[in-house]
Amino acid sequence: MxxxxxxxEPNLVEVRNAVDQAGKEIGTRFDFKGTSARAELKDKELTLYGDSDFQLAQVMDVLMAKLTKRSVDARFLDTSAKPEKIGGDKLKQKIVVKAxxxxxxxxxxxxxxxxxxxxxxxxxxxxxxxxxxxxxxxxxxxxxxxxxxxxxxxxxxxxxxx
CATH class of the missing domain: 3.30.70.860 (Alpha-Beta Plaits)
Structure with missing residues (x-):
């Protein structure tokens, strides 16, 4: 029959590659120098770090651009979680990769x-x-x-x- x-199911290899590329770009961009801005991937959970809401949005934009270049659909990401303070004025936001x-x-x-x-x-x-x-x-x-x-x-x- x-x-x-x-x-x-997302292509997790491409997601990891996009996160790595975003990390490299964040490390070399002038507006991120000396800040805690970064993106990490553990299992199926992305964590974005930034010093302000604006910087967190910039990290998200860089990550989305890298995901798009690697043909990963943005609908795989669950961005419903609110950013949370982690000390001082630093923020982190968890994003779940749906599978x-x-x-x-x-x-x-x-x-x-x-x-x-x-x-x-x-x-x-x-x-x-x-x-x-x-x-x-x-x-x-x-x-x-x-x-x-x-x-x-x-x-x-x-x-x-x-």
Missing amino acids: PSFDTVL GIDGDTAKKIQQAVKASKLKVQAAIQGDTVRVTGAKRDDLQAAMALIKKEAADAPLTFTNFRD
């Missing part, structure tokens, strides 16, 4: 596939959604539907079996 998996489809998005995808009246089934399997169907054309229509329904998440389709 033909099937495919809908996943949300895996969360439960709400998975349910939304599953319901959209069911409501579409296509002859396919969607099953949530951990942090992926597997879609199976009898015809390849139905699966391709389901891919288009999922991309349209979950436009806020950079979903990819893997494991296409015929």
Whole structure:
């Protein structure tokens, strides 16, 4: 039975490369000389450091530019956390690199596939959604539907079996 998996997984190697490049640029820029501005990546969590809100925004801009050059979608980053003070006037901000489809998005995808009246089934399997169907054309229509329904998440389709 033909099937495919809908996943949300960033290229962590490219994310690390972008963080390293951003660190090099921050180290050489004149406006960051003598400051605590930097970006670090541990596991799937970025931490940005700066001396002020403005400088933290500048570090974020440098990082986003490097991520864009390395073809990493900015929608993988969860920037909802507020900057926190770490002593004096220094700030840090944690940014989570999203990996895996969360439960709400998975349910939304599953319901959209069911409501579409296509002859396919969607099953949530951990942090992926597997879609199976009898015809390849139905699966391709389901891919288009999922991309349209979950436009806020950079979903990819893997494991296409015929």
